[in-house]
Amino acid sequence: MDWSIQEVARLAGTTSRTLRHYALLGIVEPSRVGANGYRYYDEQSLVxxxxxxxxxxLGLGLPAIAQVLERxxxxxxxxxxxxxxxxxxxxxxxxxxxxxxxxxxTMEREGELMPENMFDGFDHTAYEAEVTERWGAEAYRSGDEWWSAKTAAEKKEWQDAQAGLAADWRAAAEAGLDPAGAEGQVLARRQYDWLASVPGTPRDASGGLAREYLLGLGELYVADERFAANYGGAPGAEFVRDALVAFAEASL
Amino acid sequence: MDWSIQEVARLAGTTSRTLRHYALLGIVEPSRVGANGYRYYDEQSLVxxxxxxxxxxLGLGLPAIAQVLERxxxxxxxxxxxxxxxxxxxxxxxxxxxxxxxxxxTMEREGELMPENMFDGFDHTAYEAEVTERWGAEAYRSGDEWWSAKTAAEKKEWQDAQAGLAADWRAAAEAGLDPAGAEGQVLARRQYDWLASVPGTPRDASGGLAREYLLGLGELYVADERFAANYGGAPGAEFVRDALVAFAEASL
DNA sequence: CTTGACCTTGACGTGGCGTCAACTTCTATC
DNA sequence: GATAGAAGTTGACGCCACGTCAAGGTCAAG
Known part of the structure; x- marks a missing residue:
């Protein structure tokens, strides 16, 4: 006693296409195939x-189901x-x-929400590739949440602080100071503290900012002209990097 | 001032493949394409x-995003x-x-949980195609929930009641009684009450079981040999159907 | 013999890219 | 200026569970 593919489909609440698909994958094969190619199913195959x-x-995938059936x-x-x-x-x-x-x-409060300006001091999206590559997705996500959670006013305040620091860097670089000197090291510490104030940035075992992360950022400032622009172009960025390197060697 | 595809990808935290894909769909096109075919992006396209x-x-699909961008x-x-x-x-x-x-x-309590036997008196899965086709998905779902919520013991009890009714139907049919006679009508009312006890079955305006539903089931019993088997095969099923028809005409 | 319902295999489409493959172009170094 | 390696290109398949034609063979009924 068996049933045609259409009958089985209606009984089981599915379609003949699905039955053919399952037969193709070997998940549910017809109990009998007529000389004309017609598929017939018996009670066992129905079960x-x-x-x-x-x-x-329940949402299981077909390969998983196949495994279950094969015990x-x-x-x-x-x-x-x-x-x-x-x-x-x-x-x-x-x-x-x-x-x-x-x-x-946010969009309704502030209009069409331009994505945060790419170079607004600390753009997480722009950082994502580097950050996640080196420090894992977790670091990026928590940093991004922290930034996203800020109000527009808080963001501006934070950016202003950043702009002030950048201006000081530029001044020092243009004055031709020694990156490893007193002035440079003070700025490096300010930069360090500033970065350390961001939750989610990579840390070392003692909870301080990870040395590699600080050095990596220094290189990034030099390598990327848009970041470099914050510090007065390539020479300024190199000054920042050198100061950070000296700081890392001396204090970390 | 523009950037190569790789640079943009890293800055934006995505891949060059994605950028090509977006260009193909016209979602984000490069600002410039070199004579060599290389793509270059400016700040505007970056934004x-x-x-x-x-x-x-946020999970929006690319077509939806395209719409948004096109205003x-x-x-x-x-x-x-x-x-x-x-x-x-x-x-x-x-x-x-x-x-x-x-x-x-359930599986851990009762072993590998055979799917409810297809013909255990009231199988919703087997019914699904018919039920949803005629009465909508809602009816099926609530009926199925009701059934699924029962414990195995309750299910057995319910099935036993059903089996008793079916046995009475068989006896009446085999005795050659008149489906429209007193005996047949008593059985029809039992069948009616039994079906009406299932939440989610289709109702008419006054809250009674829908006439069409009852008649549809009668036809189903006859049309499907597996249901018919419950009532002693085709003759029994026809007896049930005829009794239900008479009952519907007399009492609904 | 026709009609119409039901069956077959074959192949494309879905969503958003990942991932080769095969080839050209740029950049840096010796 | 030769050469290696990084980066660019287009093209095409793969994923997942089928839905949905397309083109044609089979079967029961009138």
């Missing part, structure tokens, strides 16, 4: 199909692994919803 | 890219629509997680 559809409704894995184990992934998705979704809502709010 | 990446992080839609509107979809996804995920958990529990 198998029911199991597949059950697991599918390489038992269902609860597979489902528990699946549950992990579902929870991760849930977290991601919740965060994304929060982001979208706050973005809508 | 545009920033906006795109911002919206992408056919403003960002908050697009984001609100997107938020709807995100919430729907969230609901789906939450339900799925609940299902997975309860399935794991």
């Amino acid at each position: 198998r199909l029911q199991r597949v559809l059950l697991l599918r409704e 390489e894995t038992d269902a609860p184990t597979a489902l528990r692994a699946h549950l992990e992934w579902l929870r991760a998705e849930q977290g991601r979704l919740n965060r994304q919803i929060a982001s979208v809502r706050s973005t809508i709010d | 545009r890219l920033q906006r795109v990446l911002l919206l992408r992080e 056919e839609t403003d960002a908050p509107t697009a984001l609100r629509a997107h938020l709807e979809w995100l919430r729907a996804e969230q609901g789906r995920l939450n339900r799925q997680i609940a299902s997975v958990r309860s399935t794991i529990d």
Whole structure:
């Protein structure tokens, strides 16, 4: 006693296309194939199909389902692994919803929300590649959250502080001072403290700013003309880098 | 002043592949293309890219983003629509997680959880195609929830009641009684009450079981040999159907 | 014999890129 | 100026679970 593909599809609440797909993947094969190529299913294959559809409704992927059916894995184990992934998705979704809502709010308060100006002192997006590459996604994300959480006014205040520091760097560089000298080291410490005030920046074991991170930023200022512009161009950026290098050697 | 594709990718925290993809879709085009085919981006296109990446992080699709950039839609509107979809996804995920958990529990209590036997008196999965087609997804879902929420013991009890009714139907049919007679009508009312005890079954305006639903089930019993088997095969099923028709005409 | 329902295989589309592949171009070094 | 290596290009497949034509063969009923 068997049924045609269409009958099985209607009984199981699915489509004939799906049944052919499962047959192609070897997940549920027809019990019999007529000389004309027609597929016929018996009760056993129907039960198998029911199991597949059950697991599918729970969101399991077909390869995982195939494994379960082949007894390489038992269902609860597979489902528990699946549950992990579902929870991760849930977290991601919740965060994304929060982001979208706050973005809508911000846009309505401040107009079309230009993305933060790329070179506004500390742009996390621009940093992302470098930061995540060297320090992991976690560091970038917490830094970005910190920055995103600021109000526009707070951001401006922070940027102004940054602009003041940059102006001092420029002045020192243009005065032809020694990066390793007293003035340069004072500025380097201010830069260090300034960077250290940002939560999420990479730290060393004792909680201080990671040495590599500080040096990396120095190189970045030199390598990227847009950052260099903050410090009066290439010569200024080199001055900053050299001062940071000296500072790192002397104090870290 | 412009940058190569690789530089832009690193600055924006994305990849050159993505930039080419966006150029292909016309979402972010390079400001200049060299005679050698190389792409170069200026600050303006960078800003545009920033906006795109911002919206992408929020989960917007590229077509939607393109619309926003072309000013056919403003960002908050697009984001609100997107938020709807995100919430729907969230609901789906939450339900799925609940299902997975309860399935794991059930499996651990009762072994590998054969999917409910397809013909165990009232299989919702087998019904799904018909039920949703005629009565909408809502009816199916609430009926299924009701069934799924039962414990194994409750299910068995319910099935036993069903089996008793079916046995009575068989006896009546085999005795050659008149479907429209007193016996048949008593059984029809029992069947009616039994079906009406299931929350989510289709109702008419006065809250009674929908006439069409009852008649549809009668036809189903006849049309499907597996259901018919419950009532003693085709003759029994026809008896049930006829009794239900008479009952509907007399009492509904 | 026709009609129409049902079956077959084959192949493209979905979303947003990742990832080769095969080839050209630029840049730096010897 | 030869050469290596980094960076650029286009083209095309892969992912995931099917939906959706397309083109044509099969079967039961009238």
